[in-house]
Amino acid sequence: MSKGFFLPLVSVLLVSHLITAYGLLDSYVQLVLMYVGINIILSVSLNLINGYMGEFSVGHAGFMAIGAYTSAILTVRMFPDALAPWLFPIAVVAAGVVTAIVGALLAIPSFKTRGDYLAIVTLAFGMIVKSVLENMDSLGAARGFLGISKYTNLTWVVFWAMAAVWMVRNFIYSSFGRGVLSVREDEIAASAAGVNTRQVKLFAFTLSSFFAGVAGALYAHLLMFINPKMFDLTKSTEMLIMVYLGGIGSIGGSIVGAMIYTVLLELLRPLGIWRMVLMPIMLVLLMILRPRGIMGLSEFRWLIPSVGVSSKGAKIVQDDAVGD
Amino acid sequence: MLQLGSIYALIALGYTMVYGVLQMINFAHGDIFMLGAFMCFFSLTVLKTSLGQTLLISMFGAALLGVMTERFAYRPLRYAPKVSAIITALGVGMFLENFTLALSPYPKHIPSVFNGKQLVMGGLTMSSLQVLTIVLAVGLMIVLDIIVFKTKLGMALRAISSDAAIVPLMGISVNKVVSMTFAIGAGLGGAAGTLYAIAYPVIDPYMGVMVGWKAFISAVIGGIGNIRGAMLGGFILGFVEVFAAVLLPSTYRDVVAFSLLMILLIYRPYGLLGRPKTLKV
Amino acid sequence: MLLVIDNLSHSFGGLAALTNISIVVPEHQLLGIIGPNGSGKTTLFNLITGMYRASSGSIRLKGQELVGRAPAAITRMAVARTFQNIRLFKTLSVLDNVRIARYGKAACGPFDTLFRTGRFLKEEGLIIDQAMELLTLFELDRYVEAPAGSLPYGQQRQLEFARALATDPVLLLLDEPAAGMNPYEVGKLNEQLQWVAKRFALTIILIEHHMGLVMEVCQRVVVLDFGVVIAEGTPEEVRNDPRVIDVYLGKGS
Ligand SMILES: Nc1ncnc2c1ncn2[C@@H]1O[C@H](COP(=O)(O)OP(=O)(O)OP(=O)(O)O)[C@@H](O)[C@H]1O
Ligand SMILES: [Mg+2]
Numbered sequence: 058m059s060k061g062f063f064l065p066l067v068s069v070l071l072v073s074h075l076i077t078a079y080g081l082l083d084s085y086v087q088l089v090l091m092y093v094g095i096n097i098i099l100s101v102s103l104n105l106i107n108g109y110m111g112e113f114s115v116g117h118a119g120f121m122a123i124g125a126y127t128s129a130i131l132t133v134r135m136f137p138d139a140l141a142p143w144l145f146p147i148a149v150v151a152a153g154v155v156t157a158i159v160g161a162l163l164a165i166p167s168f169k170t171r172g173d174y175l176a177i178v179t180l181a182f183g184m185i186v187k188s189v190l191e192n193m194d195s196l197g198a199a200r201g202f203l204g205i206s207k208y209t210n211l212t213w214v215v216f217w218a219m220a221a222v223w224m225v226r227n228f229i230y231s232s233f234g235r236g237v238l239s240v241r242e243d244e245i246a247a248s249a250a251g252v253n254t255r256q257v258k259l260f261a262f263t264l265s266s267f268f269a270g271v272a273g274a275l276y277a278h279l280l281m282f283i284n285p286k287m288f289d290l291t292k293s294t295e296m297l298i299m300v301y302l303g304g305i306g307s308i309g310g311s312i313v314g315a316m317i318y319t320v321l322l323e324l325l326r327p328l329g330i331w332r333m334v335l336m337p338i339m340l341v342l343l344m345i346l347r348p349r350g351i352m353g354l355s356e357f358r359w360l361i362p363s364v365g366v367s368s369k370g371a372k373i374v375q376d377d378a379v380g381d
Numbered sequence: 382m383l384q385l386g387s388i389y390a391l392i393a394l395g396y397t398m399v400y401g402v403l404q405m406i407n408f409a410h411g412d413i414f415m416l417g418a419f420m421c422f423f424s425l426t427v428l429k430t431s432l433g434q435t436l437l438i439s440m441f442g443a444a445l446l447g448v449m450t451e452r453f454a455y456r457p458l459r460y461a462p463k464v465s466a467i468i469t470a471l472g473v474g475m476f477l478e479n480f481t482l483a484l485s486p487y488p489k490h491i492p493s494v495f496n497g498k499q500l501v502m503g504g505l506t507m508s509s510l511q512v513l514t515i516v517l518a519v520g521l522m523i524v525l526d527i528i529v530f531k532t533k534l535g536m537a538l539r540a541i542s543s544d545a546a547i548v549p550l551m552g553i554s555v556n557k558v559v560s561m562t563f564a565i566g567a568g569l570g571g572a573a574g575t576l577y578a579i580a581y582p583v584i585d586p587y588m589g590v591m592v593g594w595k596a597f598i599s600a601v602i603g604g605i606g607n608i609r610g611a612m613l614g615g616f617i618l619g620f621v622e623v624f625a626a627v628l629l630p631s632t633y634r635d636v637v638a639f640s641l642l643m644i645l646l647i648y649r650p651y652g653l654l655g656r657p658k659t660l661k662v
Numbered sequence: 663m664l665l666v667i668d669n670l671s672h673s674f675g676g677l678a679a680l681t682n683i684s685i686v687v688p689e690h691q692l693l694g695i696i697g698p699n700g701s702g703k704t705t706l707f708n709l710i711t712g713m714y715r716a717s718s719g720s721i722r723l724k725g726q727e728l729v730g731r732a733p734a735a736i737t738r739m740a741v742a743r744t745f746q747n748i749r750l751f752k753t754l755s756v757l758d759n760v761r762i763a764r765y766g767k768a769a770c771g772p773f774d775t776l777f778r779t780g781r782f783l784k785e786e787g788l789i790i791d792q793a794m795e796l797l798t799l800f801e802l803d804r805y806v807e808a809p810a811g812s813l814p815y816g817q818q819r820q821l822e823f824a825r826a827l828a829t830d831p832v833l834l835l836l837d838e839p840a841a842g843m844n845p846y847e848v849g850k851l852n853e854q855l856q857w858v859a860k861r862f863a864l865t866i867i868l869i870e871h872h873m874g875l876v877m878e879v880c881q882r883v884v885v886l887d888f889g890v891v892i893a894e895g896t897p898e899e900v901r902n903d904p905r906v907i908d909v910y911l912g913k914g915s
Contacts, residue, residue: 174650236762248713250765301464
């Protein structure tokens, strides 16, 4: 692990643990922070496909649903009650892994189709997941899955949000991960440069869906109740808004987008239904005034790893950096 | 099944026409359809219009709305990255849904305009309503087909799909063609909303989401951007859905529809009547 | 023989772009391919690099069949190319453009990448060193951090050249590298081709409309017309071949 990152990570984790353990923050504020964290995981992972790979996935809520249901089945039905709280981390990882496997399968159509048509495949995928869940009586069908314990706390959310940011960043800024961007820029040139485009797509989908599954697991054990309708198109749209609001191809953008969206939604709560009228208007205005989102294609410098040392001993830093 | 198919086809036309002209998926189109249904409700209950007047009102209302969304939300983004336009369309859709919801929080019941007369044709029993829906929908499609393939506007519309640069050379303004496209597409969506509302008389602000996606799938099945393909796709999807409901529990309808779409896309990504894009190195 | 093209044909729909082409290229040769517009030169490159699958015939590199393989697999077999219309990763930095071409050369897996292990850092450092070395060689080192799309045209061509070399090719295919260059730049390219070929022990196939360049650097020239090889030989022989003069040089270029 790079030195510059280690200390801040640990201290943030420690602070969030203290907050959880001693209730240092109002529980409503904690709840909002947890939503922010989960949304950061979702938007960062979606950005991998929609921003860095340049595809347009509309089925991310389907991945989240798979993670949520997998983890709920594990903690409620599989694990012995007494051990369930301790095994929760395993349930989260397992949820991520199961989702990642499904994500890898969904990468297969992306080998052949691109653009609008791939978008529709992901859309269809999301719809199928929801419809299948609605038809599974053993999982509560449309009524939903009840009796999930609240194992998610701020510490876990912060841990996973940082893990998502860190790993996606590590991937994106590696030579291997630059392959994802090369597919976005010019797939033909990428393959001529020796990039195994299938491998790149497979890996991006797998990593992205892993974290969507993790977010689903955290979400399920925060709400203590899940139903298929929570993971419908509206949810996917919400994630798209966070990503494009923050700016595509930017991890910092996804973080900012998730924060602004989540907090604004809470602040505007007193407006009732009019809140949901106002939000889209703001989105449209933002797109017109800043079509690339708040930080489109640029990145906070602290998020960019110094990738290595050149033969001359000079540090090489990635170029797409702005600000501090 | 022909009834559902013809409604899908009408909405699918709106998606396909806009895509043909702007290469943009107008995700708000399903909500224009929904507003068509609400205008039908308003017109029938408040204005107490006849069915014919109702249809005209919702078509014109929807057309106006379509033109306005294009003018104020999409046009400023015409030369921006494509995804910005798509996100904007999603935003416009959400706005229309929630705005309607804010004004009308409860589902509305459409008064019945028909006494359920049954018609028997060659062993097939159909209500007069079904027949009317199909006749109206097919009639509108024939009119559209004539406009697109026989008039100067239609020529410009087809020209713009293949090469936007050529249209100003024909002495037609691109903005005008785009506006007309939105007017026609949204107008058909409004008509579909009215026909749907009369057939399935409980309407709510989110009704356009699922029906809109289904119509969109229809457009894709036919080959998006292809006008006759959209009609074909609509009827195919209506057919498949109704048959799926016969063979499986009705809740599997959506699974079947979407699985069909996925399979089709993997084997024939450019739709039934579309042409594969050739890759040029 | 490094490359053996045997009875290769390709058609787009009904249009025959190449018909029964047979060419052999010995190691370390600089082979020129010339021919009028639309004679099938670029198509030949697209077939060798797997961008299109040949309708019939075979292409063998050191005895291994290339037809049917994916472009990336062919690149890994040490065949690199540039494009007639420059294809860079425009929004990515100059360094990234070269770095990507070393994709898959690092001896570390996804796990190392995700967790930034010591092995990853070492491999990554190596890749960057190699990329920097190439960029310095092509005098692009002062643009390292600039987006590739912002470079002047000439430098973009150089970068594409460097990116191709970064894949460690044995066979390099250059599609009209002198297009859009002034005589001074063509002169520089001439020198560059010769020392690059030596330094990297390359076999080069060069498509070029610029006759002077072809005549000077190529040891052998193949002339295509309407997808058929109409002449082949040393620059001297080709220049004096009446058929070539007729279809190509005769048109006053
Ligand atoms: N993807 C494609 N689809 C259809 N036809 C093609 C395609 N690529 C090339 N062609 C046709 O094949 C023929 C050969 O084209 P090619 O690009 O190989 O010519 P070229 O010799 O490279 O010409 P130039 O000197 O202009 O680059 C031309 O008639 C061209 O129109
Ligand atoms: Mg060419």
